[in-house]
Structure formats: structure tokens, C-alpha cells
Amino acid sequence: MTKIIALNRKYLAMVASAFVICLVGFLGFSLWHNSDASVSKINEIPEIKMLGVTVEPASIVKDLTYGSVTLKGAQVITTKTFDLIATFQNTTANKMTNIPVELQVSLVGDDTKKVISPGTLPALEPGATARVAFRQIKVLGDALGKSATAGQHLMTLRIKPNPEGGVVQATEASFRFTVDSTVKAPVAVKRQ
Known part of the structure; x- marks a missing residue:
């Protein structure tokens, strides 16, 4: 059935x-x-905090116009070489040693133009701050008062992990700036 x-x-x-x-x-x-x-x-909170970045000679903030393109509040470097000093702080309760720091400068829009500068912080006590200086960095392009893209750079600072030295976390910060050697820096900025 x-x-x-x-x-x-x-x-x-x-x-x-x-x-x-x-x-x-x-x-x-x-x-x-x-x-x-x-x-x-x-x-x-990162293990190592980036507190600040200083450029020497000092950069200026200015509106730039190239043809019909205006860059409002552009960070401008007016020289062909500069120094970058970064300040870091250990936010943990542990001492860190041999901390790898890397600076990468690249020309925006051209991946073939890139400079990588390694550095090392020998030691950083809990809560302490330290500076790393990258000297005589050569720019990769110059706007020369004509091009909105020829002088745009991307700068990236990286803290790389080093478990043996007590650094487990990677930290990274990036910012853009424009190189234009035709821009005249104010007299007060030149003296610093």
C-alpha cells in the first residue's frame, strides 16, 4: 500500500x-x-605613539594654485632636501629595545619613485619619549609653480614589530606634502 x-x-x-x-x-x-x-x-592605544613630526627647514601652509587647480592649505616644502624629526612615546609599562623605525617617501602617482630610510631607536623606557632624525632626504619631484601633481609626496613613518625587543604591535602614520621650490617662505620661517 x-x-x-x-x-x-x-x-x-x-x-x-x-x-x-x-x-x-x-x-x-x-x-x-x-x-x-x-x-x-x-x-x-598603540604601544608606541607618534607624538609629532618636524621638518627642517620648516614647511609652510599655503593655498597653491596651478592652472585651474587650487590646493587649499597645502603643506609646502620649498627646498630640494630636508630633515625629518619624529617624536615617539612608549605607552606601555615595559622597556623596549632595538625598535625598528622606517621612513618611506614616495611621489604621489608614480610608484617607481620611492625612497625608504631605515632607522632604530636603541631603547625606550616606559612612558619615555625619544626622537628619530632622518637627515638630508632628497625630494622626488618639484611642482615648480606649474603642476599640481609633480611635487606631491606621501610620507609614511612605520614602527615595525620586534618581539625580542618588546615591540609586538606595528604602528604607522602617513601625511602628504607638496614640494614647490618657487614658493617663497616668509622671513620668520627662514630664520628658524
């Missing part, structure tokens, strides 16, 4: 709907949980 089982479409649709609602709820909870975890990682 053969038995025929009849399913009522109304009950099948209700079960399928309940299953879909549960699946959507589970996915929503999973995504909310993952996004919450990534936000908390972003807000963590």
Missing part, C-alpha cells in the same frame, strides 16, 4: 518564513558582533 502525504502550502510557507527570519537574525547578530570587535581594535 502506498501512502500519499499531502502538505498544506500555508504551513510550508510559514515554516520557510520562520527559517529565513532566524537566518537573517543570526547573520545580523554575527555582522554586528564582528563590526563591534573591529571598532574596539581601532580605538586601542
Whole structure:
């Protein structure tokens, strides 16, 4: 004997709907949980904090116009070579040694023009600050008062991990600046 089982479409649709609602709820909870975890990682205090960067000779902030393009509040370096001094702070309760620091300068829009300068902080006590100086950095392009892109540089400072020295976390900071040797620095900036 053969038995025929009849399913009522109304009950099948209700079960399928309940299953879909549960699946959507589970996915929503999973995504909310993952996004919450990534936000908390972003807000963590780095092991080594970058407190400041100084450029010598001093850069100036100025609006630059090249043809129809205006760069508002551009950070301008007016020389072909400069020094960069970065200040770091140990935010942990542990002493760190042999901390690898790297400066990368690249010309925006041209990946072939890139300079990488390695450096090392010998030691950094808990809460202490230290400076690393990168001297005589040569610029990779010059706007020469004509091009909005020819003099744009991207500078990236990196602290690389060194577990043996107590540095577990990588830290990175980037900023852009424009090199234009035709811009005249104010007299007060030249004296510093």
C-alpha cells in the first residue's frame, strides 16, 4: 500500500518564513558582533605613539594654485632636501629595545619613485619619549609653480614589530606634502 502525504502550502510557507527570519537574525547578530570587535581594535592605544613630526627647514601652509587647480592649505616644502624629526612615546609599562623605525617617501602617482630610510631607536623606557632624525632626504619631484601633481609626496613613518625587543604591535602614520621650490617662505620661517 502506498501512502500519499499531502502538505498544506500555508504551513510550508510559514515554516520557510520562520527559517529565513532566524537566518537573517543570526547573520545580523554575527555582522554586528564582528563590526563591534573591529571598532574596539581601532580605538586601542598603540604601544608606541607618534607624538609629532618636524621638518627642517620648516614647511609652510599655503593655498597653491596651478592652472585651474587650487590646493587649499597645502603643506609646502620649498627646498630640494630636508630633515625629518619624529617624536615617539612608549605607552606601555615595559622597556623596549632595538625598535625598528622606517621612513618611506614616495611621489604621489608614480610608484617607481620611492625612497625608504631605515632607522632604530636603541631603547625606550616606559612612558619615555625619544626622537628619530632622518637627515638630508632628497625630494622626488618639484611642482615648480606649474603642476599640481609633480611635487606631491606621501610620507609614511612605520614602527615595525620586534618581539625580542618588546615591540609586538606595528604602528604607522602617513601625511602628504607638496614640494614647490618657487614658493617663497616668509622671513620668520627662514630664520628658524
